Amino acid sequence: MSNWNYRFVAVDIDGETEIGLYEVYYDDDGKPNGRTKELATFSGSTKMEAWDAYSRAGDALVRPVLKDTDLGG
Numbered sequence: 001m002s003n004w005n006y007r008f009v010a011v012d013i014d015g016e017t018e019i020g021l022y023e024v025y026y027d028d029d030g031k032p033n034g035r036t037k038e039l040a041t042f043s044g045s046t047k048m049e050a051w052d053a054y055s056r057a058g059d060a061l062v063r064p065v066l067k068d069t070d071l072g073g
Helices: 047-062
Strands: 003-013 016-026 032-035
Touching: 003 032, 003 047
Parallel strands: none
Antiparallel strands: 003 016, 016 032
């Protein structure tokens, strides 16, 4: 099973750097090695599931912004 969390990632889009919130995946050594293609969304089959997804994203604010190029992007 993959280990993941929400992280801000700096992505180059048409020559401009944009920072977005993505689900980032980690290798067995704990190094980030990939991200979702689309920005993170917060949804669930219930209001509480959606809130849980949203609340887990708060940790991204205290972590450094990753560069997409460091994730193989």
